[in-house]
Amino acid sequence: MIPVARISAAIEILDDIIDRRRPAADALKDWGLAHRFAGSKDRRAIGDLVFDALRHRSSSAFAAGGEDGRAVVLGLFRLHRGRSIEDVEAAIRGERFAPAPLDEAERAALSEDRMASAPEWVRGDYPEWLAPQLHRIFGEDVIAEMQALAMPAPLDLRVNTLKAEPDRVAAELASELGRVPERPALSPLCLRLPLEPERGEPHIASTESFLKGHIEIQDLGSQLAAELAGAQSGTQVLDLCAGGGGKTLALAAAMGNHGQIFAHDSDRRRLAPIHDRLARAGVRNVQVRTPKPGSDVLDDLEGRMDLVLVDAPCTGTGTWRRNPDAKWRIRPGSLGDRNKDQDLVLATAARYVKPGGRLAYITCSMLEEENSDRIAAFLAAHSAYVVRPPAALVDAFESQAMITVGGAMRPLETGLLMTPRMSGTDGFFLSVLERRG
Incomplete structure (x- = not known):
């Protein structure tokens, strides 16, 4: 043509x-x-x-x-x-x-x-009806933040430490693809392939590194959210909204295959890819709990989990640089619908957290209505829970990973916010709640 x-x-x-x-x-x-x-x-x-x-x-x-x-x-x-x-x-x-x-x-x-x-909404390239919500979180920085979200995203990979180490995988990919991956400062396990429009995006799923389970495709923000949740080796973890298993695999690697992870999703179709991914990654500490009609497949886990991870359904505003058409299809009513889903999944998750355990709430949204507001509503109804201070989450991760990430994340009263402009990632929110009794 x-x-x-x-x-x-x-x-x-x-x-x-x-x-x-x-x-x-x-x-x-x-x-x-x-x-x-x-x-x-x-x-x-x-x-x-x-x-x-x-x-x-x-x-x-x-x-x-x-x-x-x-x-x-x-x-x-x-x-x-x-x-x-x-x-x-x-x-x-x-x-x-x-x-x-x-x-x-x-x-x-x-x-x-x-x-x-x-x-502002024209210069920032976002729907007019979302202007109040976005201005609420970003204030005078809203145009700069949204312009960053309108830029194309790089391809991020997570090195699977159950099978490989970053230097080796970086060399493998450079040989296979003819591209030298970048090493973002925020994570020792992330390899980033910058955009090369003239060559197109590489087909990672056909590389030996992928087929051998050395890498997974996962945005750096998603990787960091899973790491900051603080899963510990030898503990009991429930990934309540596991989907295809991206964060499940990251948790398993962080735990070194020790302890037990239960992976569940209310939609069995979303959960289906997880089995092949677990096998390829060499994960041995995950039990997949597929939903069954008329049966509660998680009833034996109530009050037993050290950590419950909730990767909540949301509007996906943080992923607009990867899905730019989605921002023009979102409607005002969808935000209220997602809020109901989020409140329900948080209340459900609380059933499984044991005293002294944690509940990690993650969204790929930047809207306070889906993030801090939902945490505030949950705390009002669940007096046994308190927010783990965002600074404590960052300190714990930095001491373990031996890197500095705090300056790239915005601390809120209820958690941490990552955006393309601040952290070079998709937009993500993370809040970790502790059950005191």
């Missing part, structure tokens, strides 16, 4: 996403099935353009004076890719398969500095 045809395709796909409120992956897949002549390089280039446009959808559309896919692409070229008006016109000029030339209104809009008068 010629370059202008890729631009036309991206506009078509964006219109489909905007008009039908579809996940970007579904729209891209359907377009590919309907245009089988497009090669892999074409599809990758179109996908990159679509996702880049979605990251900056609000500001790009505002810059071009429109709302549809065409306005988003034109504004992206002008505002975020630094193209002159002449360059934009040249990029879409009337060849076959090209978008229509700029009209006078578009040319006028793209010639203005429209961002100078744009509201």
